Amino acid sequence: MIYLIRHGQASFLKSDYDQLSELGQQQSEVLGNALKDRNQEASFISRGSLNRHEQTARHCLNAFGIDKDVSEDDRWNEYDHMELLSKHNPAFTDYAAIGEYLMNQENPMKALQQVLNKSIGDWIKGAYDYHTSWEDFKKGVLDALNDVASKLDKGQSAWVFTSGGPISVALIELLALKDEQFVDLQARLVNSSITKILVGKNRLSLSSYNDYGHLDHNPNFITYR
Structure with a gap:
């Protein structure tokens, strides 16, 4: 079994997004305690x-x-959302510019989701020149997934700490979905949730999606960004 684990809450719209918030740290600790209680240890991380x-x-x-x-593999990294946003709207040069735009919207979070969805749609369609194309991003994730699967023997499990984008790419492949469904899949992934993939003899298959039962005791722990 492969456990694809989405990272804890990051520091959204802060100067350095790529840091866990205090809540993100707590989510990660709750996850670790839950995995211990379930007696689910990994052979490969x-x-x-x-x-x-x-x-x-x-x-x-x-x-x-x-x-x-813990093995490091940058194929499990998230896509560059700042590049996607700035390609969609050249005024979005940094978080400060995006924050200023959002503050002038009636519903900032809804407005943000709309512009991010449109920028992802541009990326999927190849509307602009990107450092990493949609197709290359997908290929990297699926290659990384197969590499992890190849390391496991019968009865073993792997944990992969990653982001919503790579997890959603895996779901599209395993469920034979359309690329356009990427946005909806990613939007539903909770921070620190687990998506399980069963490694069979000849193929990979989805076992469970977006399990965040370890957070149910505190609704404030359930976040999507």
């Missing part, structure tokens, strides 16, 4: 190279009480 991946893994493993090597 990997993560993306972003700070929020490293921090989520560290807080989770510390709470679990295990000290294992």
Whole structure:
């Protein structure tokens, strides 16, 4: 089994987004305690190279009480949302510019989701020249997923600390969905949630999606950004 774990809440619209918030750290610790209570230990652990991946893994493993090597693989990194936003609207040069735009909207969070969805749609359609194309992003994620699967023997599990984008790409592939469904899949992923993928003899298949039962005891822990 492969556990695709979305990182804890990051520092959204702060000067450095790629840091866990205090709540993100707590989510990661709750996750580690839950995995320990379920007696679900990993034979192999990997993560993306972003700070929020490293921090989520560290807080989770510390709470679990295990000290294992964690392999780093940047194919598990999120797409560059700032590049997508700035291609869609050249005025969005940094977080300050986006924040100023949002403050002038009647519903800032709704406005943000709308512009982000449109920028992702541009990316999927190849509307602009991107550092990493949609097709290359998908290929990298699926190659990384297959590499993890190849490391597991019968009865073993792997944990992968990653982001919503790579998890949603895996879902599109495993469920034979259309690329346009990427946005909806990603929007529903809760911070620190687990998506399980069963490694069969000849194929991978989805076992469960977006499990955040470990957060149910406190509704304030359930976040999407």
